[in-house]
Amino acid sequence: xxxxxxxxxxxxxxxxxxxxxxxxxxxxxxxxxxxxxxxxxxxxxxxxxxxxxxxxxxxxxxxxxxxxxxxxxxxxxxxxxxxxxxxxxxxxxxxxxxxxxxxxxxxxxxxxxxxxxxxxxxxxxxxxxxxxxxxxxxxxxxxxxxxxxxxxxxxxxxxxxxxxxxxxxxxxxxxxxxxxxxxxxxxxxxxxxxxxxxxxxxxxxxxxxxxxxxxxxxxxxxxxxxxxxxxxxxxxxxxxxxxxxxxxxxxxxxxxxxxxxxxxxxxxxxxxxxxxxxxxxxxxxxxxxxxxxxxxxxxxxxxx
Ligand SMILES: [Zn+2]
Numbered sequence: 450x451x452x453x454x455x456x457x458x459x460x461x462x463x464x465x466x467x468x469x470x471x472x473x474x475x476x477x478x479x480x481x482x483x484x485x486x487x488x489x490x491x492x493x494x495x496x497x498x499x500x501x502x503x504x505x506x507x508x509x510x511x512x513x514x515x516x517x518x519x520x521x522x523x524x525x526x527x528x529x530x531x532x533x534x535x536x537x538x539x540x541x542x543x544x545x546x547x548x549x550x551x552x553x554x555x556x557x558x559x560x561x562x563x564x565x566x567x568x569x570x571x572x573x574x575x576x577x578x579x580x581x582x583x584x585x586x587x588x589x590x591x592x593x594x595x596x597x598x599x600x601x602x603x604x605x606x607x608x609x610x611x612x613x614x615x616x617x618x619x620x621x622x623x624x625x626x627x628x629x630x631x632x633x634x635x636x637x638x639x640x641x642x643x644x645x646x647x648x649x650x651x652x653x654x655x656x657x658x659x660x661x662x663x664x665x666x667x668x669x670x671x672x673x674x675x676x677x678x679x680x681x682x683x684x685x686x687x688x689x690x691x692x693x694x695x696x697x698x699x700x701x702x703x704x705x706x707x708x709x710x711x712x713x714x715x716x717x718x719x720x721x722x723x724x725x726x727x728x729x730x731x732x733x734x735x736x737x738x739x740x741x742x743x744x745x746x747x748x749x750x751x752x753x
Contacts (some may be wrong), residue, residue, distance in 0.1 A: 454564035460531035490536035497590035539584035546716035567722025601672035606680025607690035653698030681724030681735035
């Protein structure tokens with residue numbers, strides 16, 4: 450299986466709840482996988498989902514104090530370039546998954562994991578919640594430009610996918626599904642195609658039951674590509690999440706999504722999204738389990 454990653458995702462943002470070292474720590478634990486390194490998304494690609502005014506602010510360092518407070522990341526050109534590269538990573542993963550770009554001869558890569566991405570809080574004209582760009586939205590627009598129009602986005606980060614929902618609100622070709630903790634950031638939740646807002650402390654059983662009920666509705670959209678935001682922050686020891694899922698529950702969650710998509714032979718692009726466990730090793734282990742499940746499924750694909 451191919452994974453997409455760059456060592457340059459580890460960005461110095463000072464003392465912060467967002468552990469940008471997680472990308473490196475996950476990469477170090479992956480053995481026996483081919484790693485593809487992305488190029489930065491071009492500014493033209495970013496403009497498929499973002500306004501020219503907003504991109505000019507990021508590029509020129511002319512963000513206001515209010516912009517920076519909403520983004521919750523200190524501005525630096527290194528920060529902008531790190532995230533621009535990460536958007537390139539999601540584009541690369543999606544184009545490999547969809548067969549628009551072949552990195553491995555004779556091997557069809559229908560499932561590709563990006564060890565990065567999932568920046569679902571970025572809107573067209575502003576960034577927020579550690580997300581300067583909306584990588585999945587940009588990649589979806591790139592796929593659409595390449596003729597892959599019907600797309601589904603399964604967002605299982607503990608936080609609602611507000612930016613993504615807003616961007617695709619009036620595009621019926623893109624099915625957006627967010628299952629999240631209702632009483633958590635963001636307060637304003639623009640409507641996704643399906644939103645499931647869960648109570649605090651929902652735990653594994655109810656969560657998995659609701660997910661299993663929703664996935665057939667997602668696949669009924671007949672997507673030509675699915676993006677899965679496999680956030681680690683529904684975990685019981687997460688500092689920013691309160692759904693209290695166990696590691697085993699999260700692995701079963703991943704399996705449900707991966708099996709639903711691969712059973713329909715639809716290309717799947719997995720991105721990591723959030724993860725703020727008290728111990729960064731827990732976040733890393735949860736993301737690695739997602740990649741293991743994808744690899745298990747991908748090896749089944751090549752056998753069949
Ligand atoms: Zn999150």
